[in-house]
Amino acid sequence: MARAALSCLIEPGDRVAGRWVREYGPEVVAWDLTRSQKQPPYAEGRRVGSPRARERARDPGRELERIQRAGGRFVCPGDSEWPTQLDDLGDARPLGLWVRGRPDLRLWALRSVAVVGARACTEYGSHVAATLSAALARAGWIVASGAAYGIDAAAHRGALAAQGATLGVLACGVDRAYPSGNAELIDRLAQQGLLVAELPLGEHPTRSRFIMRNRVLAALTRGTVVVEAALRSGSLSTARQARDLGRITMGVPGPVTSAVSAGVHELLRTGAEVVTEAAQVVELVGRIGADLAPAHRVPLTxxxxxxxxxxxxxxxxxxxxxxxxxxxxxxxxxxxxxxxxxxxxxxxxxxxxxxxxxxxxxxxxxxxxxxx
Structure with missing residues (x-):
């Protein structure tokens, strides 16, 4: 209940508030920020949350009832369904996750790969993302992405087309279809896969929330594949955070003349692994010595x-x-x-x-x- 209240009040990725929770416990911090008439001394005068957020945080039971009616649940650290790899984020770890979908989040995350890239992708990028994700799904891997336009949508659709499993990490409430053009896709994710968000129902996305969403996607999965990305791209932040967390970072090269692939090429220059097919991804994120990609041999004449x-x-x-x-x-x-x-x-x-x-x-x- 305390973590549900705090997730209504505290913005995702707030390290200072995360330190409060670690040092004093979620119950104390939730009480101090929502019920106490006095400002807690550790807050040092810092106000947290808008008046609307503070009002919602005062009644976490109502928020938990809303997610239950929507066919979802609230998962927090200590639950059997909590993916413990998110603990690698330290004080930036989510206070909890609002989830829609029947599968177990922890079990799915154990065998998941993030496939991300540009929203304004090319036909080449869309094709690569879809075929790569379909092959990963057929190999038994869960494809995770952000449900956005472009590469994200192609990755989800590729996995679904292969009758595979796919997971969407949102920068808004799991009841909101954002972007609206992907409403049908997001509904399929809720019915056939999983939707995950740090924000409670009804919350809208912002630029900072997209950036914070990326750290969850990076920490939740075994590795991140960037298919297309310009030099300034949010998907590159996912790859960098994955690298900083010790996860495998991978990139699919594109034409050297394409500005949409320039960010991927820069990522590859700084140490990311080159991949061109699903078998190579599985070799990197799978079992050492057991999930090797087949060697490509030139046919003899x-x-x-x-x-x-x-x-x-x-x-x-x-x-x-x-x-x-x-x-x-x-x-x-x-x-x-x-x-x-x-x-x-x-x-x-x-x-x-x-x-x-x-x-x-x-x-x-x-x-x-x-x-x-």
Whole structure:
């Protein structure tokens, strides 16, 4: 009850108020800020919250009833559903989280990856975010993002399209559809996934609340992938906070001519991991030695399988016309008998043809698999 009251009164990420709660306990601080007629001495004259916020904080029971009627709940430190990785935020740790959705938040967060990026993304960025998130979902990972336009929405939709799990961290109350253009998507997140916010029902987003929301997204997940971001981008703050918290930070490179990818490229220059597919993300955030991405190997061609001496002879044959074995031996730097032996090897494999005493490349060159 005390933490619910304080979440109505204190802005997300307030380290000073977080220190009060740590030192004096949430019950004492809630009483001092909402009921006491005197200013608490540790506040040092600082006023907390607007008159409306102070009025709401005086009746936390009503706020808890409202979230229950909305099909949600309030989760705070000490609850079995509380994701303990949020404790890494120290005094900036959320006082509690307002949650909509049936799944267990702690269990989902244990295997989650944040996929974030630009709101004004390109078609390339939207495609990458959707396909990456769909592949992560099929691999059993929960995709977390901020439910905003652009990369966030593409990430959520990609996970949902793969019948996967996805989690939205909001900068407003979990009953508000912001942005309004994503109202249908946010409703699907509440029905099929999870919606999480530090702010109680009815609260609206602000610029500072978006920035503070990013720290929760960074701390809650195992790693953060930035798909597209300009040099000034809120998604970069998510990645930086993830890095500061010891989480894995990753970036998907884009065209070097694209301003929307300039921030990602700068992030990669400062130590973030390059990823281009979901398997590489899973390798970084998954179990060490067990979730390795498959190695990409260049497919071998028939020419790649040839012995070095045969390649040496084959390379001197002209593209057109015929030559004799003496010329081939001289140009390849081999003895005539060795060159002749190599030519017969190449003939049996279909690389060359003999015309009388002269030799030429097969037309077309052999591309069939060699069976040794």
């Amino acid at each position: 028939p020419r790649d399988r040839l012995p070095r001496g045969a390649v040496q002879v084959l390379e001197v044959l002209p593209g057109r016309g015929t030559v004799d074995s003496t010329w081939i031996a001289r140009e390849s730097g081999t003895e005539r008998d060795e060159a002749l032996g190599r030519l017969y090897e190449l003939l049996s494999l279909g690389f060359v043809e003999r015309q009388g005493d002269r030799w030429r490349l097969s037309t077309p060159p052999a591309e069939h698999p060699i069976r040794w």
